[in-house]
Amino acid sequence: MEFLSQTYVALRGPTGAPQTPLETVTRLSDRLSPATLLADRRAAVLSLKGIARSHKQIVGEHALPGLLDIIQNDAEVDPDIGRAALECVHTLCDTLDTQYNLRDLGFVHTDRILENERTIHKLLALLADQDYHIRQCSCVLLTTILHNRAQQAQVYFLKAPVGPGPVVALLEESGDVITRDALRLLAALIRQSTEIQKILAFDGVFEKLFNIVTREGGLDAREHVEDALKCVDTLLRFNTSNQSYLRETGLPSLLCSLLYFNPNVQPDEGVPQEFALQFWNDSKTKCAALVLEAIGMLLGSKGTGLREGYAFTRLLIEMALASNAPTRLKVQCLRLLPANAAAMLPDMILTPYMPVPETNGEEWDRLEAATGIDALLELIMHGEYNGLDATRRFKEGMDLRGTAVAVFENFLREDRVKEAIVSGMLPPENSGLHARSPVTPLLFGLILPPSSPLDRANVVSFQFAAVLFAHLIRHAPQCKALARAIMPPSLAPMPPSGAAPSGGAFFVPADGGQAPPAEAEPEDQDEPQTLLQLLTEHLSLSFLSRSRAGLSEREQRECDRVICSYLSLLSQWLWEDPKAVREFLEAGGLGVLVEQLNQPSEVDVVIPGLCAFVLGLCYEFNREPGEITRETIHPILTRLGVDVLVGRMNRVRDDERIKVVGPDFWVLPCPTPQALNPTFIPMYENETEVWFDWAFVDFWKSNNYTVQRGLVADPNSASSSTVQSGEESVLVASLRDIIAKQAAEIEALQAKLKELSASSSTAAAVTTSSFDEERKALEASLEAERTKRSEVEKEQEDLLVLLDELSSKRARDKAAMREKGMDVSEDEGDDDEEEEE
Amino acid sequence: MAGISWHYVLKFIITGDAAVGKSSLLVRLTDQRFLANPDPTLGVEFGSKLITIPEENKIVKLQCWDTAGTESFRSITRSYYRGAAGCLLVYDVTSRQSFQNARSWLADVRAHADPHLTCILVGNKVDLCTDDAARRQVSTEEAELWAQEEGLLFVEASAKSGVNVEDAFERACRDILEKIRKGVFDDDRSPGVKLSKPANSSLALDQAKGGSGQCCGT
Numbered sequence A: 001m002e003f004l005s006q007t008y009v010a011l012r013g014p015t016g017a018p019q020t021p022l023e024t025v026t027r028l029s030d031r032l033s034p035a036t037l038l039a040d041r042r043a044a045v046l047s048l049k050g051i052a053r054s055h056k057q058i059v060g061e062h063a064l065p066g067l068l069d070i071i072q073n074d075a076e077v078d079p080d081i082g083r084a085a086l087e088c089v090h091t092l093c094d095t096l097d098t099q100y101n102l103r104d105l106g107f108v109h110t111d112r113i114l115e116n117e118r119t120i121h122k123l124l125a126l127l128a129d130q131d132y133h134i135r136q137c138s139c140v141l142l143t144t145i146l147h148n149r150a151q152q153a154q155v156y157f158l159k160a161p162v163g164p165g166p167v168v169a170l171l172e173e174s175g176d177v178i179t180r181d182a183l184r185l186l187a188a189l190i191r192q193s194t195e196i197q198k199i200l201a202f203d204g205v206f207e208k209l210f211n212i213v214t215r216e217g218g219l220d221a222r223e224h225v226e227d228a229l230k231c232v233d234t235l236l237r238f239n240t241s242n243q244s245y246l247r248e249t250g251l252p253s254l255l256c257s258l259l260y261f262n263p264n265v266q267p268d269e270g271v272p273q274e275f276a277l278q279f280w281n282d283s284k285t286k287c288a289a290l291v292l293e294a295i296g297m298l299l300g301s302k303g304t305g306l307r308e309g310y311a312f313t314r315l316l317i318e319m320a321l322a323s324n325a326p327t328r329l330k331v332q333c334l335r336l337l338p339a340n341a342a343a344m345l346p347d348m349i350l351t352p353y354m355p356v357p358e359t360n361g362e363e364w365d366r367l368e369a370a371t372g373i374d375a376l377l378e379l380i381m382h383g384e385y386n387g388l389d390a391t392r393r394f395k396e397g398m399d400l401r402g403t404a405v406a407v408f409e410n411f412l413r414e415d416r417v418k419e420a421i422v423s424g425m426l427p428p429e430n431s432g433l434h435a436r437s438p439v440t441p442l443l444f445g446l447i448l449p450p451s452s453p454l455d456r457a458n459v460v461s462f463q464f465a466a467v468l469f470a471h472l473i474r475h476a477p478q479c480k481a482l483a484r485a486i487m488p489p490s491l492a493p494m495p496p497s498g499a500a501p502s503g504g505a506f507f508v509p510a511d512g513g514q515a516p517p518a519e520a521e522p523e524d525q526d527e528p529q530t531l532l533q534l535l536t537e538h539l540s541l542s543f544l545s546r547s548r549a550g551l552s553e554r555e556q557r558e559c560d561r562v563i564c565s566y567l568s569l570l571s572q573w574l575w576e577d578p579k580a581v582r583e584f585l586e587a588g589g590l591g592v593l594v595e596q597l598n599q600p601s602e603v604d605v606v607i608p609g610l611c612a613f614v615l616g617l618c619y620e621f622n623r624e625p626g627e628i629t630r631e632t633i634h635p636i637l638t639r640l641g642v643d644v645l646v647g648r649m650n651r652v653r654d655d656e657r658i659k660v661v662g663p664d665f666w667v668l669p670c671p672t673p674q675a676l677n678p679t680f681i682p683m684y685e686n687e688t689e690v691w692f693d694w695a696f697v698d699f700w701k702s703n704n705y706t707v708q709r710g711l712v713a714d715p716n717s718a719s720s721s722t723v724q725s726g727e728e729s730v731l732v733a734s735l736r737d738i739i740a741k742q743a744a745e746i747e748a749l750q751a752k753l754k755e756l757s758a759s760s761s762t763a764a765a766v767t768t769s770s771f772d773e774e775r776k777a778l779e780a781s782l783e784a785e786r787t788k789r790s791e792v793e794k795e796q797e798d799l800l801v802l803l804d805e806l807s808s809k810r811a812r813d814k815a816a817m818r819e820k821g822m823d824v825s826e827d828e829g830d831d832d833e834e835e836e837e
Numbered sequence B: 001m002a003g004i005s006w007h008y009v010l011k012f013i014i015t016g017d018a019a020v021g022k023s024s025l026l027v028r029l030t031d032q033r034f035l036a037n038p039d040p041t042l043g044v045e046f047g048s049k050l051i052t053i054p055e056e057n058k059i060v061k062l063q064c065w066d067t068a069g070t071e072s073f074r075s076i077t078r079s080y081y082r083g084a085a086g087c088l089l090v091y092d093v094t095s096r097q098s099f100q101n102a103r104s105w106l107a108d109v110r111a112h113a114d115p116h117l118t119c120i121l122v123g124n125k126v127d128l129c130t131d132d133a134a135r136r137q138v139s140t141e142e143a144e145l146w147a148q149e150e151g152l153l154f155v156e157a158s159a160k161s162g163v164n165v166e167d168a169f170e171r172a173c174r175d176i177l178e179k180i181r182k183g184v185f186d187d188d189r190s191p192g193v194k195l196s197k198p199a200n201s202s203l204a205l206d207q208a209k210g211g212s213g214q215c216c217g218t
């Protein structure tokens, strides 16, 4: 009560006359001096605290130094005054005020506090104070200061005589409030300061953080766990030193345990259901995502022999392919999977699960065990849970399939793996002329005829099948040769015995969609078609259905998508494969392309551009004797107009569907590009779509130029000079650029010279000599430019010769190597093709 | 967890002038490599190594914090002294200056570290003196004498040839283990020494806590 009357006196003044706030604050500030009795000082601080928010500026201006002194000298002695001073200063530094100018005052006051290290060091010491409130208020004030002016405060922190110990100790305290505040302080402290992150690791912060996580009950807990794991994330993210520290402790195994995964799991051991089937909610998902990130960082950190390496990899694979984890966690698992882990997939036995319908995710069916690679392929081809939700094309689901493709690509690192897979798609040996290939899920996805109307789930399956198959054969002559011998079975109502796709699931989409069209190939059944012929025919069919009247815009886009997939797969297959080119042309491919190019779409630039690309590519690589020769194609090119074709190809580059694709980004929002038709409405919210994968875009970008150059070549010109790898053609193009620039410079110099000599003759009398000099100089520089140019030209020639020599040497070497039975790497000459790559 | 993989975790710091070869010593210890052109350390870098002390039948996990010798980092690196159980104080035998500066490094360590900290003085780059004795600027005797006066262990080593590198760390470890045996460290009291617990038991989750879905396997 004494304090109230004191305040009253202070506010009213001894005479009872009302005071201005300034007078009050000045008066109160005066009382902060050590000369005043402690009780009076305490009363003054409490009063100041009471008005600090409403008179932030005046209080800050007059009382801040006094308050800081009190924190410095009195807080330890008298917790009440200490707490009030800390809270008052906190109000002054607060920058969360809604009023703009008040917010600025918070920064001003923070800067005043940070004029020297005194207060920061004191606050750090107070974190270890006896009194709980002093600890807590210091913690909160420090956090606010760090939020306002991190850098300066962090510098002071690093020099603090008490060291980081009190911060770490605070994390050991139990109690919701203090734990929350300590975690906030920690988060503010470690932001963007590697040094602080390291010193805290040294002082055991990781151990304390994981103690909080376990103390609170793991990922299912409601409080603090996410904050603690976020700190772990920051401590590790860009800090290799901390990564090596953590991987050497016992903590990594805890990351497994947090997800109910056995850190000592052996390759021949199964994974308990407790891990595979968990209850998931939003907050647990967020926490699990952070645990997965930590696992990923440890797996990627430098150093050898991470004890948990196998368990981590296994955990990521199991969670992605055989669990009920939320889809976005599965995407994350696959993204974090190290490239070399893909090799483990064939030997790993997984037990995938399916939700039991109508149980709201509470009951799950265990499916038959499958190898990791089968489960991965199944996921790519059909989508999560056997295509349960595939028609929706929701973002996470599509991302999951896209990321799975990247894992599959890692699996294909070695040529022999690709060859083995393609070989598995061939008809059994010695089984006669009419032998057909076994229907693998991949092959089945590829040869599904374009039905009308198109089935949404099947379209995506086909797109992914095309992407996978392209990965198998791109720049792999051996695989291309094998692939030409694939004889797909006709999709008759009864698949040939023993030829059902594994699991058979693909026939019955879980969304209750119809079984795949039962009609057989319109062809003669006795004459088996190759895969390439079949794809050519399906391309033609797709164009046909695209041209049908009355298609909705949505249907048109579906058609376009399928067509794009055919064209991109075919272009990657036909590239540098004259035999495949011949087969494609003779199967009617030429007609299809020419027809499209004759009457290209007005709106869409991609399909005509790709048609031109494939046509150019066929011309370039049509090097096998056959019905349709380069001479046959040449007049067609002339009639279509080479310039027109080149123009079409170039326009593809600017299309959003190509432009935005990156190595990890090819699942696009629907519709892309949005501008194509602003009235287009996707069927589902957050629907996504796929057009091209990065591998194709990359392929297309590096070879577009070569194809364009090939178009202008004479039918009789050998391909040896034209076939260059993407890099080489880029190099040549840049050399050309230099030459062109220099030619222009020379021209300019010549013009100037002429001008000068003209003017010099008229003004001859005056300054002949100086003109002469200038002229000489110009002539000299012209000469220099000329030699430079010829040098560059020579250089280019030499380079081309060198390239030629290199390529033929390489071809010879590889042939010799192959003779000796050595493995020969990809991207070299076809088995019977003598030229260079 | 299959058994205990180490008995003690000991925190070490490595300190001394810039370019005397602190990082090189650590890399030699952990990776058995020598880098001709390492970057100067910024702040601190962590490295660790398991060391077996056969006489004591103990496996020790060394956690080493290699600090920057550059003056501007000194206030940061000081924070690490407090928590360390052992210290490698390094100078370069071909640099008189670095030996003289070792005094001020030692003073710093004494001012901030646990009083029971074990410190070993390491004269690095002896390989340079075997070919060309004239390059030596600090004699073995002089350094040894100073070490004795200050109560430091002492060894001459080379991160390049690898000679005595592991030995330096081992000697320091033995000394600490002996102090532990004598009860100098009250186990958990000194922040630099930790008795190992089986990594899992202390932190393992109560497996029963999280719910798992039912399954009607088919």
Ligand SMILES: Nc1nc2c(ncn2[C@@H]2O[C@H](COP(=O)(O)OP(=O)(O)OP(=O)(O)O)[C@@H](O)[C@H]2O)c(=O)[nH]1
Binding pocket: B016, B017, B018, B019, B020, B021, B022, B023, B024, B025, B035, B036, B037, B038, B039, B040, B041, B042, B067, B068, B069, B070, B124, B125, B126, B127, B128, B157, B158, B159, B160, B161
């Ligand atoms: N000949 C020889 N050179 C060494 C030896 N140890 C280190 N060096 C070289 O000395 C230079 C400095 O080595 P660092 O290990 O970076 O020195 P540092 O003490 O860590 O330096 P800071 O991190 O800046 O404090 C490098 O060029 C090393 O190659 C050694 O034993 N013999």
Ligand SMILES: [Mg+2]
Binding pocket: B022, B023, B024, B039, B040, B041, B066, B067, B068, B069
């Ligand atoms: Mg260094």
